[in-house]
Structures are given as C-alpha cells and as structure tokens.
Amino acid sequence: MNDLKNKLDMVRARITRASLKADRNPDSVSLLAVSKRHSANSIRTLVIAGQTHFGENYVQEALEKQQQLADPDIVWHFIGPLQSNKTREVAQHFDWVQSVDRQKLLLRLSDQRPDSLPPLNICLQVNIDNEPQKSGASSTDILALARLTTELPGLKLRGLMAIPRISAVDRTGSSSFDRMRHLFESLRAEGMEVDTLSMGMSSDLESAIKAGSTMVRVGTDLFGPRN
Numbered sequence: 001m002n003d004l005k006n007k008l009d010m011v012r013a014r015i016t017r018a019s020l021k022a023d024r025n026p027d028s029v030s031l032l033a034v035s036k037r038h039s040a041n042s043i044r045t046l047v048i049a050g051q052t053h054f055g056e057n058y059v060q061e062a063l064e065k066q067q068q069l070a071d072p073d074i075v076w077h078f079i080g081p082l083q084s085n086k087t088r089e090v091a092q093h094f095d096w097v098q099s100v101d102r103q104k105l106l107l108r109l110s111d112q113r114p115d116s117l118p119p120l121n122i123c124l125q126v127n128i129d130n131e132p133q134k135s136g137a138s139s140t141d142i143l144a145l146a147r148l149t150t151e152l153p154g155l156k157l158r159g160l161m162a163i164p165r166i167s168a169v170d171r172t173g174s175s176s177f178d179r180m181r182h183l184f185e186s187l188r189a190e191g192m193e194v195d196t197l198s199m200g201m202s203s204d205l206e207s208a209i210k211a212g213s214t215m216v217r218v219g220t221d222l223f224g225p226r227n
Ligand SMILES: *Cc1c(COP(=O)(O)O)cnc(C)c1O
Pocket: 034, 036, 057, 079, 080, 163, 201, 202, 203, 217, 218, 219, 220, 221
C-alpha cells in the first residue's frame, strides 16, 4: 500500500523535475498509470492517492478490473494492440484509445460508440521508427487518418502516441521523440486542435518530456514488475 503511494510520489517528482529542467510547467505533463497485469486492488490504492488516468492493454483483463472497481471517476485508456473484433467492447467501456493505427478501426470505433457517451478520445499510434514488429501507422499516413478522425461523429481527435525505439537518434541527430513532436505540430499547423502527445515510459520519461511530451505512460516504476 505505502509502497505504491511512495512509487507514485517518486514518479510525480520525476515528472516535475524533468518539466522544470525543460522550462515547462509541470502541470503540462499528465501521468497515465499503466496497470496491465496488476490487480484492481493496486489500482484502487493509486486512486485513493489521487491518480485518475489508467491504461490497459488487454480488453478482457481490463473489463474484469473495471467491474471490480466500478469507479465512475477513473478515466480508462486502451493502449494495447487493437483487433477489429474487439472494437465494440473498447468503444463501450473506455474513455480513450491510444493505439489506433488504421482507417478500419476508426470507422468501427465511431460506429460502435454508444450515443449515451461523449465521443471517444483518440490518439493515433505512430510507428515512428518504422519497426516491422511494432504496430502504429507510418508518419506519412498520419495526416489523412487525423483528418478522418475529426470527421467521425463518435470520435474526438486528441493527438498522437508512440513507443519509440530505445534512444533512437537518426543521422540528423534528432531523436524519435523530436520527430513525434514535429509530426504533432504539423497537425496543429493544419488547424487541428490536438492537445495530447503521449510518449515516454518508465525508462525514458525525462527525454520524452524534454522533447515535448504531454502525457507519460508509466507501468513498471509505479507498480513494480508485472505479474
Ligand atoms: C506497458 C506499456 C507501457 C508502460 O511501460 P513501462 O516500461 O512498464 O513503464 C507504456 N505504454 C504502452 C503502450 C505499454 O504497452
């Protein structure tokens, strides 16, 4: 219990320190607690300590925990690989989806979002280092996917998400995080009102914040190793 609270305090302190070092307001970076493979009880402990945004990777596991917690104040993000046969459950039970990388998923999520709920918040996932084993759209497809998202009634485009290669720096010296920031700003330059650049995890949140991340997704350093 106390251990989880201490870890939360430590992660928050890291976010504050990294923001100040980058001349940024610490409030401009939010924390998503990645609770995959951790129990509803652990989530509850963090909720009591003031954490509200939680990320899950597996639909079935997430639905079970949502039922156990039954807490309307938790904001649930789906961040795992998404198959089209799971979009209905995701559209019904999550507030955000950060792992959308193709048109078909956008169309289904919008269609399947219940009218009784606000539009589903969307971050498009970018395969920023073009790694064949990773999901995510290629940077060149992002503008078209973003435009489509803004046109679908069940969805609200919030921004971009990536899981870059560890410390990938290209020939020009710019990191994957920097390239994500440029892509994000290119959407703004097209007039899109995006506010979320989701990048940075336990091991690299400092460099992500330096490059302009507005949401870090932390699992291991909050909850310990996964079960
Ligand atoms: C598991 C996961 C994380 C958290 O990773 P840690 O290294 O445990 O902090 C963040 N983002 C995504 C998409 C994940 O799947």
